[in-house]
Amino acid sequence: MNLRPHASLGRVLDDLGGTLLDLVLGDGDRPGGIGGVAIHDPLDEPALPQHALVLGVGLAGPDEVVRQLRTLARHDAAGLVLRAPVAVTPAITAAVEETGVALLSLARGASWAQLAAMLRSLLAEGDVGDAQPETLAGLPSGDLFAVANAIAALIDAPVTIEDRRSRVLAFSGRQDEADASRVETILGRQVPERFARVLADRGVFRELYRTDQPVYADLRGEGLEGLKLVRVAVAVRAGDEILGSIWAAVREPLTADRTQALCDAARLVALHLLRVRAGADVERRLRADLLSTALEGGAAAREALSRLGLADQPVVVLALAVLGSGAADAELAADR
Known part of the structure; x- marks a missing residue:
């Protein structure tokens, strides 16, 4: 098993275009799959998946948009989504042409949470599985x-x-x-x-x-x-x-x-x-196995991280447990 090809920008526009998303500027047929969805954070330098589609929540000013396009180009992002209507200026047009980052708009009335959920649903079809999907x-x-x-x-x-x-x-x-x-x-x-x-x-x-x-x-x-x-x-x-x-x-x-x-x-x-x-049950079990392999380290850890889409990316591991005073609680905590 290995990674299936992720949905491309063209596929996303085919499925969600005209209702949720519209291509404003850029190449909608850009080759390569979208590696993930990220939300713009004005206070933090982004750590983006490869070929990310970035949701520009709160971005509006032309200067802000131009700066963000250039920042995303350094991270090889696929596109930037803004809330419609998008005011296209010559500077924004030039930035899209210069960076190759597509500019899209989210329909008024649609929430960013809805868009993120639908995008992740589309992209999840290729997360883990056979090279040739059934x-x-x-x-x-x-x-x-x-x-x-x-x-x-x-x-x-x-x-x-x-x-x-x-x-x-x-x-x-x-x-x-x-x-x-x-x-x-x-x-x-x-x-x-x-x-x-x-x-x-x-x-x-x-x-x-x-x-x-x-x-x-x-x-x-x-x-x-x-x-x-x-x-x-x-x-x-x-x-x-x-x-x-x-x-x-x-x-x-x-x-x-x-x-x-x-x-x-x-x-x-x-x-x-x-x-x-x-497939949801199988994929959950497979992800758990891959995560366990990655955390254990060793020769197989690199391949596990690649199949999880986490290779060459900063990651944080957060572990939680409920501890009680009884022996049964201690045994359960150890199993977890």
């Missing part, structure tokens, strides 16, 4: 964003993949073709409570979870601000367990072929969700 139906195993884009292409409509609690796990491109309520859902990574409540009151969730066929929800007459398109959803199941659902924003009913494609997609999403669930 595939399901030709798509990288567990890559729900790629699955969402494939479904959107099949049914010609923007889609989200959600869990049982209506939290957004992934979304396709083309969300600009949907309505304001869909954008709100993606920015919040959760179906807003007012929509979820109406869906529950109308029995949409109940119908959705008791059939394997798509269910239409036309809430346009409910007075919900920002909702202009009908939704069609299908449950994602593993046997009789409900794993989540797929939701599409449509302007007209799906054709018979697209209806069947959506039903088939639900089975594919189930496989990916199960792979994510299984």
Whole structure:
């Protein structure tokens, strides 16, 4: 096992662009994977992972931005994200061209925490594993964003993949073709409570979870601000367990072929969700083993650090333990 290739800047823009992120200046097709996500700290010199994507929280002034771009170039960073709207000046344009650090903008209304979580979710797909990732139906195993884009292409409509609690796990491109309520859902990574409540009151969730066929929800007459398109959803199941659902924003009913494609997609999403669930446990155990090897030192420590993405980086080890007075507590502490 070794490191899988990390998601590139182009991949991040494909998955999150148009809804959360936009490329302002620079090369969106820059080769190489993003090594991690970092948050700008004005009081501390950054210790960045290789090819980092840096969240410029609080950065606004053109002079500040230019200085930060030049600092990030010394650390071989991939890009800098600022809050939209970004005021582009000739000095900023020149700094981007000089440094090669891409400049991106975060949509208004989206939180930095949301962006960091989604970026880390994308990048985590390549953290630890085989050199060639497994595939399901030709798509990288567990890559729900790629699955969402494939479904959107099949049914010609923007889609989200959600869990049982209506939290957004992934979304396709083309969300600009949907309505304001869909954008709100993606920015919040959760179906807003007012929509979820109406869906529950109308029995949409109940119908959705008791059939394997798509269910239409036309809430346009409910007075919900920002909702202009009908939704069609299908449950994602593993046997009789409900794993989540797929939701599409449509302007007209799906054709018979697209209806069947959506039903088939639900089975594919189930496989990916199960792979994510299984992989999370395996990856946690693998990380624990690698960390133990790194801490023990010896010939294998260097390789373990590389597979953890920590080679040639400063690290801090923090150990915590709860100690009691009894022998059982002492034995437990020793095991930990």
